[in-house]
Amino acid sequence: MIELNDLPLRDELKGVRPYGAPQLDVPVRLNTNENSYPVPDEVVDAIAKAVQGELRELNRYPDRDAVALRADLAGYLGHGLTGANVWAANGSNEILQQLLQVFGGPGRTALGFTPAYSMHPLITTGTGTRWVDGLRAEDFSLSVEHALAQVRKHRPDVVFLCSPNNPTGTAMPMDVIEAVAAEAPGMVIVDEAYAEFARPGTPSALTLLPVYPRLVVTRTMSKAFALAGARLGYLAAAPAVVDAVQLVRLPYHLSALTQAAARAALGCAETLLGTVEAIKAQRDRIVAELGSRGLAVAASDANFVLFGGLADSTAVWRRMLDHGVLIRDVGLPGWLRVTAGTPEETDAFLAALDRSLS
Template sequence: MTSIDDLLRPDLRGRSPYGAPQLDVPVKLNTNENSHPLPDEVAADIEKALASVVRGLNRYPDRDAAGLRADLAAYLGHGLDVSRVWAANGSNEILQQLLQAFGGPGRVALGFTPAYSMHPIIAAATGTRWVDGRREADFDIDPAHAAAQIAEHRPDVVFLCSPNNPTGTALRPDVLAVVLEAAPGLVVVDEAYAEFAREGTKSALTLLPGRERLVVTRTMSKAFAFAGARLGYLAADPAVVDALQLVRLPYHLSALTQAAARAALAHAGVLLSTVDEIKRQRDRMVTALTGLGLPVVPSDANFVLFGGLADSRAVWRSLVDRGVLIRDVGLDGWLRVTAGTAAEVDAFLTAITAVVAALPVSESGA
């Protein structure tokens, strides 16, 4: 008898689904969420917005989410309007739609790993061949090396992250300039953590005018503390937005999602007020981890990647045993921790200090 595995696409057989551990521990700093809950005034307005559409749920929502896209364009600035902004259920759906439209069977996507782990997973799901474009030993991207890899593989889509996940590093302007020049197809800059970047870090949004192959993706999950609502978006040339409407599912954004997101965007200033506090906690962790003798990658995100661990898996387990969950991102000797509230960071620093004192540290720092 034919099994489901026999019926499954051959390129998906043996793969594991994406998933971060969801453990019942007091301190959860593993998924880069914003640990600060929605302020009461924002929650109240979102509740009102939801109530205003509930009785109309027998009707389909605005298929094009025009009002929401206008609000997102106003938030981003840079002269953007509805024609240059698109929204979906989280930035992962945005990335999926981009690969449905510009990737697919017979096409290639390239990303510089380690980077966001969903990029190759979504590539596989859309039948797009994935190529690992490697970073340097210090996790930087060398412009010449990047150009050479692009010339070798001629990818239809190139993924860049700024700040990068899991390293937290912002993209150097010279790297983006070289990639834009070398890439024959779409260049997607994933800016999920852009609001946490240090002062002076330039967004790829500044380069959009006149570059129809450049796409900048964003999310409301992180800085807006809106992860549970699932709202991602992009800014691009109008032709890219038009192309995505060929592959998006009809009415893909519910009326509830659109109403909640618009209400949240109306309070952007209030919601983003936690960003500075998160950055303070991030920098506090950098200082403390460095003081423990651990190498730390400079971060422009709401998390910190630290290394120098002879047995990173054992360190992760020991932290869990102490009630603190952080992320093993699959880099030998390295772990990633989200910058949470002051109390959560206190708990992490207390735990990691005890763990480091009890476990060996590698001489190489890697």
């Protein structure tokens, strides 16, 4: 039987491990930043009706350019954007991959600042792009001075910025984004997967798009919209960037069913986003409760909380799992991440944590 290492892999893929968060059948799953609230009945009905309307014509290819969906997404984002500024794909990971296919590749470099979203270096490597880690400070912050020093040193073709950052949850100061966008010789991608959970007054990089034509903001419907299973991500950028991405997108990459489901969900945006404030309340509750236990807690603008000060975080993770609560070991010694869910899930998490720490 042939094994993985027996295959003629590209050198940069040898020894690489695929992305993977445990998918375990446990009572409380708080490890992948999903929205814990089920899709409301009225939204289920709207999506079902929209999908039903597409079934008879599944013998035909879908709208290759998803024009109507892109217009709806632009309307949701606002900021004067139109469908020409928006591109959609199967999750924001596919958006990121398409961007790297266009602006990265062999002989090109992508710069990121970890700890951040673990798929950034994986997608970079998968597209044959060289990954450079600019690293963050010990407290996970990223200053203008440090970010600019890394940009000037490496002259990257692509820069990844993550706001709110995953796994820390912290929003990136706008002056950092502006400084990098002004200095970087290539594209700057701001990953805003958790933007809807940001605390009041936290600005979005969408406001900078008219000023910086090489800036791209990526979003998803997986988190705030509770549609992780639908796989719909999108970007906002200058129309020329959208034109560039279409050079590498696969034909008919976004199915008619996905487009119909996403448009129906956008039509029910107010209902779907109704859970955001409830989740933010649980996030803030978790931050306060963990702080009262003497644990280190990263300030969060997302639907999750990173906490530390653990002598053996892996052992705590395992004990939590034994108590039926699955959280995330993000590979930072002494730190773990928990998704903010329902009040009952927060109760279960805190009870399991107290037992695990004792």
